[in-house]
Amino acid sequence: MKKYKFNFKGEFPKYIQISRHIKKLINSKVIKEGDKLPSIRGLSNLLGVNTVTVVNAYKRLETEGYALQKIGSGTYAKGKVENRNFLKEYSSIYKKLSGGSLKDYIDFTGETTCSEFFPVKTFKEALNNVLDRDGADAFTYQNALGYEGLRESINIYFWKKELDSEDIIIVSGAQQGIDIVSKAIINVNDNIVVEKPTYSGALNVFKWRRANIFEIDMFKDGVDMSFFKKILKKNKIKCFYVMSYFQNPTGYTYSIEKKREILNLAEEYDFYIIEDDYLSELIYDNDIKYQSFKSLDINDRVIYIKSFSKIFLPGIRMGYVIPPLKFSEAVQNSKINTDRTTSSLMQRALDLYIREGYWKKHIKKLNNSYKIRYEYMEEILNNVLKDKIIFNSPGGGLNFYIKIRDEINMNCVELFNRCKKEKIIITPGVLFYKNNIEGEKYFRIGFSQTGVKEIKKGVEVIDEILK
Structure with a gap:
């Protein structure tokens, strides 16, 4: 507890001074990621402040991404991760790639069906029939x-x-x-x-x-x-x-x-x-x-x-x-x-x-085709990445949500950036949380835009990066 003791100085409110002091301890590795911070009552007694001041300091730390509150357990330190403005950065990167160069990447981010499954011929027939039937209407x-x-x-x-x-x-x-x-x-x-x-x-x-x-x-x-x-x-x-x-x-x-x-x-x-x-x-x-x-x-x-x-x-x-x-x-x-x-x-x-009846046939075709990709990606994840990740097999849809094991010293933002250099795009987990720091160890990969060869190659590259 001695490391938390310090003298209040200046005109800043005490809760801000407390949060800044703890941030310095985290950044300098005196407090390590995952360390439990003192209880609210314990820290208030140590510093001679009321409990509300400590509560506000912890809230500030959590908002800035330096702490994580676990209900019924306490507040834990989070290491500084460069993902504070990552949502804007990711959006900017993806917009540039979507402009045309995405075809040069293995795209694990897709949430829509692949163009090879677009029912262009039958939908064109439907369009022509509508124009013949309804004209200008x-x-x-x-x-x-x-x-x-x-x-x-x-x-x-x-x-x-x-x-x-x-x-x-x-x-x-x-x-x-x-x-x-x-x-x-x-x-x-x-x-x-x-x-x-x-x-x-x-x-x-x-x-x-x-x-x-x-x-x-x-x-x-x-x-x-x-x-x-x-x-x-x-x-x-x-x-x-x-x-x-x-x-x-x-x-x-x-x-x-x-x-x-x-x-x-x-x-x-x-x-x-x-x-x-x-x-x-x-x-x-x-x-x-x-x-x-x-x-x-x-x-x-x-x-x-x-x-x-x-x-x-x-x-x-x-x-x-x-x-x-x-x-x-x-x-x-x-x-x-x-x-x-x-x-x-x-x-x-x-x-x-x-x-x-085209819709019913289209959905049946999609299920048959994507089930093959789904089962193949599931098999590759189990065989190649099983000692580095934890994941759930959803039984449907177009994606797998993956947790990087705690013993792997890498977060999803770093993984995203390193994958991008290898011409692979994943979706980082920080995008899916109100407090994005909670998603640091997660990422999502999908198979909607990738064939079997691309799935194998992409997962093997991710394996090398996580090593």
């Missing part, structure tokens, strides 16, 4: 809710006529869906619960709405329910953002039992569930059965968001939202205020594509 503005035929086909083929087609709102992809729902129902200082880690695009939207964000650790069958209940008992929660299948980035899938329990809690504590139905079409494990939160919802608590872009043609940017009756008008107005309508021609073509 194919280019007119639609109802703000979307093309009536497409909403009807979604209801028939995806929901077995269990909905009213008027309840379906066509949007320009899942990201816009999250955005318009947030604008419609989330206000400043509303309390939002998200999975930890979670999709950075949703996290940024909620931050932009200036909501208070609570994170709950993900388990293999969904979020930590005991901690979720503690949050609900102490806070008035507005909504819970959830990815029910192959959660991004962990790949975890919710059990039916946990879905029902969360739906019951939503009714009991009066909150709403924003369900991002992410890649649920790509199921390779026969033990995983599809049943969304929305399909189990009897109390109208689920705001359902679905994208066609990730598994179909990314460029058409299309998806849909099904809001509860309570928020239907607000979400519709939010959509109208965001953009007048999604492409009329593309909506009509997608409608015809679904009705003609």
Whole structure:
């Protein structure tokens, strides 16, 4: 404890002086990464300050990435890692690569299907048939809710006529869906619960709405329910953002039992569930059965968001939202205020594509093709990297989420930079956390844009780097 003792000087508040002193100790390696910091009461007694001062100092350290609080355990030191502004840096790098040079890399970052699986021929037929059938009408503005035929086909083929087609709102992809729902129902200082880690695009939207964000650790069958209940008992929660299948980035899938329990809690504590139905079409494990939160919802608590872009043609940017009756008008107005309508021609073509049975064939082809890549990447990870990483086999989707073993002295930002030099792109785990320092030992790799040869070569290079 002696190393924590120092004399207060100057006009800065005491909590700032305490945090600066501890930062110096961490940077100089006097306090090592993972060391437990003194208890709040212990440090307050040592320094002769009140406990609130120490609490504020620890909060400042955590915000700056020098400490990590573990519920029920205490506060631990974190070594200085150069990832404070990494989100901007990563975004800038990826934009440059996406401009054309990405084809020179082994791309493990993809979240959409590979161009070799694009159904160009059949979709072209659908487009031509729409133009022959509808002529100039194919280019007119639609109802703000979307093309009536497409909403009807979604209801028939995806929901077995269990909905009213008027309840379906066509949007320009899942990201816009999250955005318009947030604008419609989330206000400043509303309390939002998200999975930890979670999709950075949703996290940024909620931050932009200036909501208070609570994170709950993900388990293999969904979020930590005991901690979720503690949050609900102490806070008035507005909504819970959830990815029910192959959660991004962990790949975890919710059990039916946990879905029902969360739906019951939503009714009991009066909150709403924003369900991002992410890649649920790509199921390779026969033990995983599809049943969304929305399909189990009897109390109208689920705001359902679905994208066609990730598994179909990314460029058409299309998806849909099904809001509860309570928020239907607000979400519709939010959509109208965001953009007048999604492409009329593309909506009509997608409608015809679904009705003609092409969609069903396309999804079957994707499952067969990606299952081969999935099983191959799983095998390579087990055979090549097993002593350096820990990972979960998700049973579907397009990605694996990987933890670098603690004994490997490398974080994901360093791994990203070294991989980039070897013409390989991965997704660093720091992007998926509100406090990005928590994702230092994680990274995500996907197989949507990579064939078998590229998977093998890329994983072997990662192995050499981690050595």
